[in-house]
Amino acid sequence: EVQLVESGGGLVQPGGSLRLSCAASGFTFSSYEMNWVRQAPGKGLEWVSYISSSGSTIYYADSVKGRFTISRDNAKNSLYLQMNSLRAEDTAVYYCARVPSSSWSIISNYFDYWGQGTLVTVSS
Amino acid sequence: QSVLTQPPSVSGAPGQRVTISCTGSSSNIGAGYDVHWYQQLPGTAPKLLIYGNSNRPSGVPDRFSGSKSGTSASLAITGLQAEDEADYYCQSYDSSLSGSLVFGGGTKLTVL
Numbered sequence: 497e498v499q500l501v502e503s504g505g506g507l508v509q510p511g512g513s514l515r516l517s518c519a520a521s522g523f524t525f526s527s528y529e530m531n532w533v534r535q536a537p538g539k540g541l542e543w544v545s546y547i548s549s550s551g552s553t554i555y556y557a558d559s560v561k562g563r564f565t566i567s568r569d570n571a572k573n574s575l576y577l578q579m580n581s582l583r584a585e586d587t588a589v590y591y592c593a594r595v596p597s598s599s600w601s602i603i604s605n606y607f608d609y610w611g612q613g614t615l616v617t618v619s620s
Numbered sequence: 621q622s623v624l625t626q627p628p629s630v631s632g633a634p635g636q637r638v639t640i641s642c643t644g645s646s647s648n649i650g651a652g653y654d655v656h657w658y659q660q661l662p663g664t665a666p667k668l669l670i671y672g673n674s675n676r677p678s679g680v681p682d683r684f685s686g687s688k689s690g691t692s693a694s695l696a697i698t699g700l701q702a703e704d705e706a707d708y709y710c711q712s713y714d715s716s717l718s719g720s721l722v723f724g725g726g727t728k729l730t731v732l
Binding site: 541543555558605611613 | 622653654656658660664665666667668671672677707709711713720721722723724725726
C-alpha cells in the first residue's frame with residue numbers, strides 16, 4: 497500500500513525556518529517524481545515545488561523561489577522541503593504528492609497519491 | 621487569482637447531473653496541456669478523480685467524466701449522490717511560468 501506521511505510542521509515566527517519531511521513507503525520511491533503542494537486555511541490548492549526521481553531536476557513556484565529548497569534522499573525513501581525566510585502567507589497545510597510513473601516530465605505531471613498533510617503556521 | 625478559473629460553487633439534487641468548468645488560456649489548456657481533476661472531501665487530502673483530460677483511475681465510479689475543448693475543460697458528475705459533496709479542483713501545466721503546475725481555484729459542490 498502506498499503511503500506518504502508528512503512531518504515537521506508547526507508554529508514559526510516570520511523570518512524563521514522549518515524543514516518538512518515526507519516518508520514514503522509501499523513503492524519504489526527512487527523511481528517516482530515528487531511534488532509539494534500547499535493549501536492555505538480555507539483556500540485552494542497551490543503547487544509549491546517539483547523534484548525529479550533522481551533529484552537532478554527541480555522547479556519552484558515563483559512565490560517560494562529563493563526561499564524554499566526541495567530535496568530527496570532515495571536511500572531513506574524521503575522527500576524534504578527546507579523553508580527559510582517564512583512569511584505569514586506561507587501559512588498552509590503542506591502535502592507531498594507522488595507523480596505516477598507514466599508521467600514523462602513536469603508538463604504531464606499529476607498526482608496519484610497524496611499524504612495527509614502537515615500544518616505550517618507562520619505567526620508572531 | 622488562479623490561472624485556471626472555476627465557478628466557486630455548484631449545486632444539484634440527488635440523481636441529477638452537474639458540470640464544473642475549468643477555463644484557462646493559450647498558455648495552459650489551450651496549448652494542449654492535459655487537465656486533471658481532484659476531489660477533496662472535508663478535512664481530507666485531495667484524491668485523483670480524472671487524469672489526462674478524461675481518464676478515470678481504477679476505483680473512481682463512471683459517474684465521473686472529464687472532457688476538454690479549446691481553452692476549457694469540464695468535469696461532469698451524473699447520478700449525484702450525497703457523498704459527492706466536496707471541493708473539486710482542476711490542474712494543468714502553464715508554459716508562461718517557468719515549469720509551473722497550476723490549479724483552479726476550486727469549486728464547492730453542494731448536494732441539495
